[in-house]
Amino acid sequence: MDTKKIKKELEKRLKHPSRTFIFDREKDQLRIENIRTGKGISVSLPGIMAKWNEQKEQAIDEVVYFVEEGLSAMEDSVTLTGNENKIFPVIRSTSFPTQANESVRFVIEDHTAETRIYYALDLGNSYRLIDESLLQEDWTVERIRETALFNVRALPISLKEDEVAGNKYYFLRSNDGYDASRILNQAFLKEMSEKISGTMAVAVPHQDVLIIADLQNEAGYDILAQMTMSFFASGRVPITALSFLYENNELEPIFILGKNKRK
Structure with a gap:
C-alpha cells in the first residue's frame, strides 16, 4: 500500500455528492x-501509510470514521453559550491546518516549537474545532481559553506506571479524546515534578496518550524515544514524535539520537 492507493481508497469510501476532494501534492495531504459550506478536514497520507504497515485495514477504517464524524459535526449549527462545560483544549502539531476554510481561521495559540493549542466543542461521539465564526456575543479568545483550561483541570487523571532499566514511565490513556490535553494542566505537571527524582520528560505522540518519564540514566532517553515513536506511528491523530524536558514549569523539545541527548 502506497499513498496513491490510500488516496484512491479514501476517495472511494468518502465519496458523496455534497463533497469534493482537494489534493495538496506538496504536503501529500487529502482534504475532504x-x-x-467550504468546511472540511485534511488528512496526511504518509501518516496513514505508516499506520497501515501496522494496522492494515483498521488504519483506513479509523480515518474514514474520523472524517465522517467530523464533517457531520460541521454541518450542525452550534453555539458556545450553554455548552461551557463542553469546551476543551486540544494539542496538535504545528503542521496541522490553521484554517477551517480559506476565510475562517481556527482559534489557536502557540504552545511549543512542535505543538499548538486548538480549542474544541465536544459533541459526544465527535467534536468541532472552534473557529472564529463562533466568536460571537461575549465570547472572546481569552474566555474560550479560560473555560477550556478550567474544564481540562477537572478531567480525572489515572496513571499506569512501568519501570524499565531503572527508569519510570507513567502513562495516561483514558481514551476520552483529551489525554494529550492534560499536558496543559500545570498543577498536575508540577505535582509530578515533585514526585520525580531524576529528569522529568513529557511526551504527547498522539491525542490519546500522555507519557511522563522519570529518567535516571542514558538508557532511559533511548527507551522514551522508541516508545514515543511507536505511539506516534499508531495514533489516530498524531502530534509529535519528539519528547519534552520539563524544567522550571516550561516544556522544551529534545532530540534523542542513539545514546546521546540533545536539546
Whole structure:
C-alpha cells in the first residue's frame, strides 16, 4: 500500500455528492470538503501509510470514521453559550491546518516549537474545532481559553506506571479524546515534578496518550524515544514524535539520537 492507493481508497469510501476532494501534492495531504459550506478536514497520507504497515485495514477504517464524524459535526449549527462545560483544549502539531476554510481561521495559540493549542466543542461521539465564526456575543479568545483550561483541570487523571532499566514511565490513556490535553494542566505537571527524582520528560505522540518519564540514566532517553515513536506511528491523530524536558514549569523539545541527548 502506497499513498496513491490510500488516496484512491479514501476517495472511494468518502465519496458523496455534497463533497469534493482537494489534493495538496506538496504536503501529500487529502482534504475532504463540503461543497456548500467550504468546511472540511485534511488528512496526511504518509501518516496513514505508516499506520497501515501496522494496522492494515483498521488504519483506513479509523480515518474514514474520523472524517465522517467530523464533517457531520460541521454541518450542525452550534453555539458556545450553554455548552461551557463542553469546551476543551486540544494539542496538535504545528503542521496541522490553521484554517477551517480559506476565510475562517481556527482559534489557536502557540504552545511549543512542535505543538499548538486548538480549542474544541465536544459533541459526544465527535467534536468541532472552534473557529472564529463562533466568536460571537461575549465570547472572546481569552474566555474560550479560560473555560477550556478550567474544564481540562477537572478531567480525572489515572496513571499506569512501568519501570524499565531503572527508569519510570507513567502513562495516561483514558481514551476520552483529551489525554494529550492534560499536558496543559500545570498543577498536575508540577505535582509530578515533585514526585520525580531524576529528569522529568513529557511526551504527547498522539491525542490519546500522555507519557511522563522519570529518567535516571542514558538508557532511559533511548527507551522514551522508541516508545514515543511507536505511539506516534499508531495514533489516530498524531502530534509529535519528539519528547519534552520539563524544567522550571516550561516544556522544551529534545532530540534523542542513539545514546546521546540533545536539546
